[in-house]
Amino acid sequence: xxxxxxxxxxxxxxxxxxxxxxxxxxxxxxxxxxxxxxxxxxxxxxxxxxxxxxxxxxxxxxxxxxxxxxxxxxxxxxxxxxxxxxxxxxxxxxxxxxxxxxxxxxxxxxxxxxxxxxxxxxxxxxxxxxxxxxxxxxxxxxxxxxxxxxxxxxxxxxxxxxxxxxxxxxxxxxxxxxxxxxxxxxxxxxxxxxxxxxxxxxxxxxxxxxxxxxxxxxxxxxxxxxxxxxxxxxxxxxxxxxxxxxxxxxxxxxxxxxxxxxxxxxxxxxxxxxxxxxxxxxxxxxxxxxxxxxxxxxxxxxxxxxxxxxxxxxxxxxxxxxxxxxxxxxxxxxxxxxxxxxxxxxxxxxxxxxxxxxxxxxxxxxxxxxxxxxxxxxxxxxxxxxxxxxxxxxxxxxxxxxxxxxxxxxxxxxxxxxxxxxxxxxxxxxxxxxxxxxxxxxxxxxxxxxxxxxxxxxxxxxxxxxxxxxxxxxxxxxxxxxxxxxxxxxxxxxxxxxxxxxxxxxxxxxxxxxxxxxxxxxxxxxxxxxxxxxxxxxxxxxxxxxxxxxxxxxxxxxxxxxxxxxxxxxxxxxxxxxxxxxxxxxxxxxxxxxxxxxxxxxxxxxxxxxxxxxxxxxxxxxxxxx
Amino acid sequence: xxxxxxxxxxxxxxxxxxxxxxxxxxxxxxxxxxxxxxxxxxxxxxxxxxxxxxxxxxxxxxxxxxxxxxxxxxxxxxxxxxxxxxxxxxxxxxxxxxxxxxxxxxxxxxxxxxxxxxxxxxxxxxxxxxxxxxxxxxxxxxxxxxxxxxxxxxxxxxxxxxxxxxxxxxxxxxxxxxxxxxxxxxxxxxxxxxxxxxxxxxxxxxxxxxxxxxxxxxxxxxxxxxxxxxxxxxxxxxxxxxxxxxxxxx
Numbered sequence: 001x002x003x004x005x006x007x008x009x010x011x012x013x014x015x016x017x018x019x020x021x022x023x024x025x026x027x028x029x030x031x032x033x034x035x036x037x038x039x040x041x042x043x044x045x046x047x048x049x050x051x052x053x054x055x056x057x058x059x060x061x062x063x064x065x066x067x068x069x070x071x072x073x074x075x076x077x078x079x080x081x082x083x084x085x086x087x088x089x090x091x092x093x094x095x096x097x098x099x100x101x102x103x104x105x106x107x108x109x110x111x112x113x114x115x116x117x118x119x120x121x122x123x124x125x126x127x128x129x130x131x132x133x134x135x136x137x138x139x140x141x142x143x144x145x146x147x148x149x150x151x152x153x154x155x156x157x158x159x160x161x162x163x164x165x166x167x168x169x170x171x172x173x174x175x176x177x178x179x180x181x182x183x184x185x186x187x188x189x190x191x192x193x194x195x196x197x198x199x200x201x202x203x204x205x206x207x208x209x210x211x212x213x214x215x216x217x218x219x220x221x222x223x224x225x226x227x228x229x230x231x232x233x234x235x236x237x238x239x240x241x242x243x244x245x246x247x248x249x250x251x252x253x254x255x256x257x258x259x260x261x262x263x264x265x266x267x268x269x270x271x272x273x274x275x276x277x278x279x280x281x282x283x284x285x286x287x288x289x290x291x292x293x294x295x296x297x298x299x300x301x302x303x304x305x306x307x308x309x310x311x312x313x314x315x316x317x318x319x320x321x322x323x324x325x326x327x328x329x330x331x332x333x334x335x336x337x338x339x340x341x342x343x344x345x346x347x348x349x350x351x352x353x354x355x356x357x358x359x360x361x362x363x364x365x366x367x368x369x370x371x372x373x374x375x376x377x378x379x380x381x382x383x384x385x386x387x388x389x390x391x392x393x394x395x396x397x398x399x400x401x402x403x404x405x406x407x408x409x410x411x412x413x414x415x416x417x418x419x420x421x422x423x424x425x426x427x428x429x430x431x432x433x434x435x436x437x438x439x440x441x442x443x444x445x446x447x448x449x450x451x452x453x454x455x456x457x458x459x460x461x462x463x464x465x466x467x468x469x470x471x472x473x474x475x476x477x478x479x480x481x482x483x484x485x486x487x488x489x490x491x492x493x494x495x496x497x498x499x500x501x502x503x504x505x506x507x508x509x510x511x512x513x514x515x516x517x518x519x520x521x522x523x524x525x526x527x528x529x530x531x532x533x534x535x536x537x538x539x540x541x542x543x544x545x546x547x548x549x550x551x552x553x554x555x556x557x558x559x560x561x562x563x564x565x566x567x568x569x570x571x572x573x574x575x576x577x578x579x580x581x582x583x584x585x586x587x588x589x590x591x592x593x594x595x596x597x598x599x600x601x602x603x604x605x606x607x608x609x610x611x612x613x614x615x616x617x618x619x620x621x622x623x624x625x626x
Numbered sequence: 627x628x629x630x631x632x633x634x635x636x637x638x639x640x641x642x643x644x645x646x647x648x649x650x651x652x653x654x655x656x657x658x659x660x661x662x663x664x665x666x667x668x669x670x671x672x673x674x675x676x677x678x679x680x681x682x683x684x685x686x687x688x689x690x691x692x693x694x695x696x697x698x699x700x701x702x703x704x705x706x707x708x709x710x711x712x713x714x715x716x717x718x719x720x721x722x723x724x725x726x727x728x729x730x731x732x733x734x735x736x737x738x739x740x741x742x743x744x745x746x747x748x749x750x751x752x753x754x755x756x757x758x759x760x761x762x763x764x765x766x767x768x769x770x771x772x773x774x775x776x777x778x779x780x781x782x783x784x785x786x787x788x789x790x791x792x793x794x795x796x797x798x799x800x801x802x803x804x805x806x807x808x809x810x811x812x813x814x815x816x817x818x819x820x821x822x823x824x825x826x827x828x829x830x831x832x833x834x835x836x837x838x839x840x841x842x843x844x845x846x847x848x849x850x851x852x853x854x855x856x857x858x859x860x861x862x863x864x865x866x867x868x869x870x871x872x873x874x875x876x
């Protein structure tokens with residue numbers, strides 16, 4: 001297994017430099033995966049067309065990642081290695097990911113740091129000039145590289161710079177403010193896409209030799225999440241409806257450290273980076289219903305529940321475990337703040353130990369953000385935090401080459417399901433996006449193109465018009481609906497169902513009722529939604545309407561997947577399956593698999609396929625961070 | 627405690643249409659919500675009344691993507707320093723206030739609709755040289771080039787730019803100097819940027835001019851509104867870099 005990637009690279013079929021420019025590649029999305037892929041393929045000489053719905057490639061949601069990116073550099077001399085990063089990631093994912101993919105990810109992690117440094121990413125440095133590291137959850141080594149609390153932004157701007165360089169070199173043509181609305185298949189292969197130009201409303205047909213979806217995750221199915229408000233599942237969902245299997249849709253990550261919800265009009269939740277748990281201590285009052293302000297609660301009457309329950313990893317346990325523990329304390333009445341739905345993240349001792357200046361250097365921008373949003377100053381009073389939807393491990397099923405079940409349709413980054421199993425460790429999303437974009441797809445795409453005879457495809461062919469008619473019909477149906485509820489109201493309703501019944505804790509009865517409620521809400525959407533304006537203009541209401549329509553189908557699939565998976569693993573916690581201590585209890589004999597769903601024409605009857613997982617290098621044990 | 631807020635919002639159907647300020651009243655604004663959430667509420671109200679909602683750009687809603695940008699009571703990103711429009715909260719206003727909302731205005735940023743402008747000129751400035759040419763796969767070990775902590779921190783200060791365009795909107799000359807100089811400074815400070823240093827500054831400044839952004843005449847309005855508090859010292863560095871390059875290259 002350790003040699004699999006090296007072997008593949010040595011034996012992959014190649015496209016000669018002179019032939020590369022004959023292939024047109026459509027890359028959708030410009031986050032770390034898409035930006036890196038489009039730039040790298042441009043550097044290789046392919047004709048790349050790159051699409052994003054933002055007004056600039058630099059704004060993709062990768063930009064918001066705060067804390068860092070893992071790499072098995074072992075610069076700290078603290079025992080790190082490719083194997084250890086691989087092992088931590090497989091264990092962190094609760095043994096529900098594919099070993100070979102994860103090993104490749106760990107192997108490539110070291111190249112990513114080198115590449116980003118070469119691009120001028122201003123990573124944090126030690127006084128001697130060498131790269132600095134911090135620790136993240138689920139690891140006992142310091143392997144996380146960072147640029148203040150803006151690591152995602154800096155990595156994305158590195159990829160964006162490389163992408164802009166290729167635009168200048170005319171190997172890449174950018175199509176900003178374009179949203180993918182369908183995939184075009186010719187002879188069973190992905191050969192094109194249908195996009196809406198978000199400024200003019202024109203429905204465009206684009207033909208190519210392969211399609212790369214790098215369109216991120218679907219946490220906004222919960223309405224309130226840490227994701228940007230334009231994040232959506234439309235690209236992967238429309239591909240799913242064209243035949244791509246959707247794997248592990250119920251594997252969602254609820255991040256433990258987010259600013260709690262403030263009211264009913266809120267549009268999103270804000271993450272406070274996991275890096276804060278390097279120095280911040282999580283606690284609640286030891287007794288329930290203690291309403292004293294935090295400063296008046298003496299040390300002996302506080303419960304540092306993560307340190308108590310998980311002494312080996314303490315505050316740096318993985319996200320799924322930290323989130324459940326916080327929920328558990330709040331369910332027991334020990335939560336703090338309005339509605340008692342939050343816990344403290346306290347820096348008082350860190351400020352004494354390290355000094356105000358050092359704490360400010362490490363976390364200044366996060367503290368300022370917290371202060372601006374809540375009006376509380378975390379230098380003087382503990383932050384209040386609560387878990388929130390943050391990342392989706394599920395996504396389109398891909399093979400080792402990142403190819404979906406539709407030949408020629410590749411899926412990169414968060415949009416695929418491949419590397420994180422049932423729970424993603426912190427600082428691993430950036431790693432995966434860039435590994436897929438810079439170092440995996442340039443090889444696997446070449447192998448695909450060189451292995452298939454490609455007939456030329458014309459965007460005036462019948463398949464393109466069929467797909468375009470499909471899109472146009474959908475838009476007309478939305479606009480013709482003369483209902484009374486707004487898209488946002490229905491999205492909010494969906495979010496409540498998802499959060500309450502397909503969220504941090506799930507059970508059979510709740511999931512069954514969620515499936516019914518989502519189906520009813522979907523009917524209500526199509527009979528009673530009101531979408532303003534026309535299709536021939538910039539119309540954000542229409543954009544959102546299309547995305548929410550897709551969420552109303554995906555949400556149901558998530559609930560079905562969660563219902564079918566009768567075990568607890570990682571972020572998927574079925575209350576029926578827990579140990580006496582309240583930890584997740586896997587059912588390895590029944591569910592050591594990825595569940596990949598096939599669209600059959602309506603949301604009620606998806607067909608289940610299973611990819612059995614085998615573990616050769618690690619033995620799946622009870623995941624312990626004690 | 628909900629507030630009554632009076633809004634005057636710039637409405638413009640398309641790039642070439644005549645625009646005007648239109649008044650709206652919001653009756654139940656919670657002080658806890660953000661400024662953009664108030665506009666979400668207004669839009670729901672307009673949609674229900676069968677009216678066209680106000681078009682505005684926004685995405686991350688936590689101050690990092692650079693998508694949002696409104697001129698609020700004459701100030702790009704509004705009254706709070708070091709803060710994007712999406713970070714602004716309604717608790718900074720009081721009931722009965724009248725707030726005027728306009729788009730970022732500049733010749734280089736044509737209006738698309740209402741409060742949405744086209745900032746593609748910024749992408750073209752970066753295309754002209756705002757990067758280090760390092761193909762994937764060709765990099766040496768990350769620790770091969772030590773970079774002093776002070777230099778790395780200063781480069782990071784400049785690299786923090788989110789490309790929102792507030793600097794242009796605030797400048798009486800609609801100059802893009804702060805944006806352009808931030809990238810030039812980051813890459814001039816770091817050793818990785820040195821090979822292309824001179825061409826970079828010459829090309830990026832030429833592109834900035836070609837996009838019809840004005841010249842910088844040291845008003846420093848850009849620094850005052852920059853949500854990432856990028857210093858106009860980056861503009862001074864850009865000028866030094868430009869002079870040095872122009873003198874040695876031509």
